[in-house]
């Protein structure tokens with residue numbers, strides 16, 4: 413539990429948001445995991461710490477691109493004190509590779525969010541250049557891809573600044589990840605405005621929950637890629653014939669252990685910091 417005064421303001425599938433005061437929020441990452449859009453009843457120990465530490469790492473390193481909402485990491489390693497912003501009403505998605513809903517849209521129309529793509533792309537192929545492919549924030553169900561014109565209607569004059577910022581963030585994180593043997597296929601983030609109207613990066617950034625990470629040594633276009641973090645969970649869920657509706661299956665011990673190890677491996681490969689060091693002093697990722 414966070415401080416008793418903190419009032420709950422919002423819940424995601426795996427995270428909670430509390431108000432600390434008029435200016436500050438507390439974002440708490442749980443150990444819950446979701447797959448095929450369903451939260452699984454078994455926790456992955458330390459998953460929330462891994463995601464919080466990774467976000468902090470990226471926030472500290474992308475400040476020269478755009479300021480962010482982080483104020484402090486709490487000693488529990490899973491709670492971020494952040495600035496309260498006015499959030500933009502869209503999800504900022506950047507794709508460097510054609511997969512997921514982007515691949516579906518491309519197959520149906522040859523376009524993704526109004527970007528006309530070359531003919532003959534294959535599933536999971538690297539795009540000629542990263543694309544800003546925003547989506548709506550669905551309260552329930554799936555976010556829907558929207559065109560640049562629809563996005564411009566939602567955020568007005570800021571569209572070009574938002575697009576440039578999103579692409580700069582992706583290029584920075586993709587280059588860093590690639591140097592560590594991890595492909596950042598795509599990513600989603602949220603931007604907000606501070607009291608002065610300045611653009612600020614919020615929520616989580618470049619975590620396995622908000623991005624598709626693929627191990628580079630197994631990359632092979634022409635098919636769906638294996639997930640760096642969730643593959644053991646998916647494989648297990650498929651093996652028991654789960655129909656992908658609520659509730660999901662309980663996970664056996666070895667699937668939990670393998671999955672926890674993959675999250676920690678992602679943390680250590682991307683940050684170059686040992687996870688034990690992070691647990692001992694979370695703000696080590698900010699230095």
Ligand code: Q0N
Nearest residue numbers: 422423424427428429495496497614615
């Ligand atoms: C905020 N979200 C969506 C469920 C909701 N810094 C901020 N200021 C104001 N609002 C938000 C943030 C942030 N981050 C973001 N809703 C409100 C994301 N989730 C987060 C987990 O809880």
